[in-house]
Structure formats: C-alpha cells, structure tokens
Amino acid sequence: MAKETVLVISGNEEYVTGIESRLAFAFRDDVTLQIITDKNYLLEYLKTPHSISFCIVDEMLLSYVAEYFPESKRLLISEENGADRVSRYEGARAILQRIDAHLLKEEMAVRKKATHVVYVSSVGGGCGKTLMSLGLAARLAETGQRTLYINAESLQDFGYYLDDPAAMSGKMSVLLSADPGTAAEEILVSAGKQGFDYLPPSGHLLTSSEITLEKILDFVTSLVRRDDYDDIVVELPGNAGEDEIACMNSAEYLVLVSDQTEYSARRLSRLNENLRDFHGDGYIVCSKAEPEKENHLMEQDFSVRFPICECVEQKNEPLTLKDILEGEILKRTAQAVI
Template sequence: MNKKTLLLVSTDEEYNLNIETKLALQLSSSVVLEIISDILYLEEYQKKPRKVSLLIVEEKSVSLISQNLQAEKVLLLSEDTILKSDNRISKFGGAQAIIRSLPADLIRSGMLSSRKTHIIDVCSVAGGSGKTATAICAGIRMAQKGKKVLYVNLEPFQHFYNLLNPDTTRRYMSDKLIHAIAINPHMAADCALEEMIHEQIDILPQLKGLTGTYQITFTSLLALIDELAGRQIYDYIIAEFPEGLTSEIQMRLFSSETILVTCMQNKDSAERIKAFAEIMKTLSGQLYITCGRCESNKENHINEISHNLGYPVCEYVPQINDYSIDNLLDRGCYKNTAAALI
C-alpha cells in the first residue's frame, strides 16, 4: 500500500497538541501524519526534495517553505475567524475544521460514511430555557418521523432522568464504559452500544457524579460521539453542550453542521443571542433557535433579534407547570423544531 503524507507545519504547540490525536484517529490507514513545530527542524527537513499529498501550513510560516517541498494540495492555517478563500482553515475550528477540508482519499472509510449521520449540537444562552427538554423532545419528534436518534448529554454533571417517564430505567455508566471513554473512543463506542438506554430514542446512560471525578473530559466525550457517528448507526446524534462558551466548546461549534440554541423570551436572552451570533459569525453550518418557557402575557424580544441576524426561530415553547417530556409532547411541542432540524 502506497503511503500518503499529510504534513502540518505549525509553531503553535498548544494547537498541535489539541488536534493531533483527534486528527490522527480520523485519517485513512494509508496516511502518515507528520507535524513540524520547530523551524530549525523544518529547514533540515527540506534540505532534500520531498513530496507530500497535503501540506497544511500556518500563514506566518509560508515563506519558510522551500521549493524542495512539493505538495499535491496546500491549505493555509489561519488565525482569522473570517475566511475569504477556500484554501484557508481557521484554527478556531480545531481538528474538525481540518477534517472537513481533507480530500476524500485521506479520510478513513468510517468517517466518509459518517457524514450521513448528522450531529446536532444543542447549547443555551440562558439557564432554565429548557435545553435538556428541547434536546430530548426534538429527538423524540425526529424518531416519530422514522429517524434513528441518539441523545448524549455533555454536561459536567449529567442529569436528565427527572424529565423522563418515572418508569424509565435509571441506568448509569458502568466502570468499563467510563474507563473506555477516558482512553479509547473505539472501545468506548463498543461499550456504549452495549449499555445504551433504548426508549423512544437511544440515550447514553448518565454518570452518577461529575465527569471530572472519572477522568472524562469534554474532548473525550466528543471523540466518542464522532466514533459513533462514523459507524452510521444513527441518522442523528443530538449532543447537549454544557452551559457557557469555553474555548473547547467554541472550537467545536465553529465546525458544527447544525447548532440549536435555546433561550428565553426576555431582553437579556436577546442580547446574549446577539453576542453569541457575533462570536459564531464564521459558522459554516446552520443555526436555529428554540425559545422555551414562553409566557404570552410577557414581551417577546427574540423574534426581532432573530430576524435581524437571519437565524430562524423554530418555535416558541409555552411555560407549563408540569415540565416533563411526556407533558410537553402531549401538548404538541417541538414538532416545528424537529421539522427544522431534519
């Protein structure tokens, strides 16, 4: 088998460390990943003629590439968030931004097919806006339309059983699954499929405590989601993100195919949506809004802000006293959200 070389030239050690493992896991077995971060070593590397399939080089280091280094394709690694050409990759998109730009023959076969499994990232700009209920109910509505759906909660302290039917088995992650998530996404996916809770949609069991207690990181959970997506088992994987917008979350969202943001109807939520949109202005995918816990006797500030930004509001979910999945579905909620996402 002829090996192909993907060469990344980046002097940003922190960036390299963050993307190396995630990138390597999704490359074809015929691809060799080389990363050069030291300028002196780059000079030595180029002393004799070399040919690579793909060269990804940070823009500030382009002038250091000599004629001895020939590449079938060149991509520029940019620190800008607004990209004005197709051959540039934003560093803020992390490993997924690179993967989306790779030629098909460099991606392992599982990842090629994974693009048929759509990942919906659900986040919130306001606490109490019904993010968990939105994620699960939208998933159930999609399942009612014949789609196979998986729900994964990425919150550091996962808790969603209180919203489900009391008869739902409250199963928790086994030690085997916890260990696998921390060290190996392929093994973790095998374990997860064995332990999945099968209700109207599949649900990854929650932890009994904080993720940090078990050495499970946000990145390791994302790796599990990507591995499951690569297996083409599900039509949709709905990932509920933690509150806030950390650098890790921001990097992931920049490369999201679909983001669903939940919010409240008040002015503060509208301002937060506006701020969120400013941060995510280079998003390549689609962003939708679902406004939760709406009260008809109060002013709604979301419609105008969504119109100005060009992000559609799927629906306004009313405030109800018994805020459970069954009651929300019985009232016909989240049909429009699901319709927008499919």
C-alpha cells in the first residue's frame, strides 16, 4: 500500500510544536506527517507536484495553497471553529476530530466516537480546582453534551457549590469499593443533578470506605464502555502522587488549574517534567487571575505543551457556579475539550 501524506502548513511554530507529537502518535504507521512553517520554503515546495492526502493550513496562508487542495482535502486553522476550520486554541484534538478516520490508528479512530474523559488537576490547594471542574462540567452540559462529574478527592466538600446537593448512598459506596463495574450501572439511578450529572459526595473519607483512586478509575473505565455519557469530568486529588501522575500521563484530555504566582508556576514546571509520557491534549486554566500583577505562568517552558486556555479573574466576592454560567467563564475551555 502506498504511503499517504498529511501536510501541515503554519507560520506559528509554537502552535506546530504543540500539535506535532500528538498528530504523529495518532496517525497510522504508513501515514507521513509533513510540516512547513516557512513561507519561502512553501512557495518552492508548491512548484513541484506532491501526492498529499490531506492538508491542514493556517487560514492566513490559504491564498498560497487554495488552488492545490480542494475544500474536501483541507482543514483551516483559524481563530474559531467553523464548517471548514478548527480553532487554533484547541490543539491537535480538534484536528483529529475532523480528519478522515482512515488516516488514524485503529484505536484513535474508535476513540473519536467514544466517551471523552477530561481529567482536572492542580499543583496546590486554594486555586479553585473544584469550582473550575464543576464549571467545566456545567459548560459541557450547556452545549448539549451528556456530562458526568466525578470528584476523586478522599475528602469531598463540593456540595457547597450545588443548589441541593445529594449525598452518596450506602449502596453506591459499597459498589464503588467492591464492584466498580456494577456501580457504573447504578450511577444513572443515583446520580445527583445540577444541569449535569454528578457522583454524589461521600459523607466520609473515600479511603475509609476503601474507595481508592484505582477503584474510581475502574469505575470511569466501566462508564466509558457503557457510553451513557458524552463527557466525564474527573477531578483528581490535589496531591500529585505516583498514582495521580500515572493517570495524568495516560489522559487524553488534561486541564491543569493554577494561579499565576511564581510558586505555582515553579510547581507546574516540575509537574511538566514528570509528564514525559503524556501525549494527550493539555490546557491550563489560570484561576484567580490578577491582570495588574505579573503572570508567572507566561514565563515557563510548559506553555507549549499546556497552553493557557483562559484566565479567570479574581473578584471581590467568591465566584459561584452561577457566576460561571452567567458569564463567559470556561466557554473556551469547554470548546477545547468537546
């Protein structure tokens, strides 16, 4: 079988660096990924014929290549989504969702249609991880996605943000501990409702009921197999231990919540060093942002792998779930992971 070629054309080298490894990982072994970032080289390249299966091109360079690639064989990189384009802020995930499945490895083609699991983590307490996780679930549900929120913290207090929080039943607690697969069947009956579904918070430490992170992840895997939800938002424990790092490394979508302080930026940099096996789509939500102060997240080398999706400004009053939905907060992040 002749090799096929996917051509990426963009003058934004930072963007290209951010998507290159993910695309290469997703394509079949007999698909060649070719990247052009220099306009002069592009002009020389176009002087000779090439067999290109699909072209992904920055809309600013479309005029140079439009005659060579019909609309059916090209995808534009733009500021926002559209019928013929993807947002540059959504990274490789957006491209893989739109590209012909026959170019992808079998497991990646199947994943396009499966339940999406979005993991949310942070590098320290007090940065708003729980509210951002709930807000992301609410935003996803707002777009019509069937969404479930799961909090994997052993000590759970997210009911504070909900209108009428349900409590985890004794039956669900037992099932999560002993039989996560059966718990996945029970969730449709016992889930709390807040515009999105949520696994009700436990009144006790999860660990005291022998509900470990491993069992929560088994529960998530069973839910994905059932395909009852379009999206599952899993808030990971704040401590970046060995199990949490392993989970993040294997994630398809990972959102890191952080404030803009130098301390948090340094911790994020250390976390990035431990995510060498991460090949998914990663984003940063800068919470409690103060525009008048220096944002140390902008200075770090992890921004290529984990671009700042948006900054949520610090307010005089504590932010609520209602505030998120009434404003523009987390719309861009939800768009990035759909």
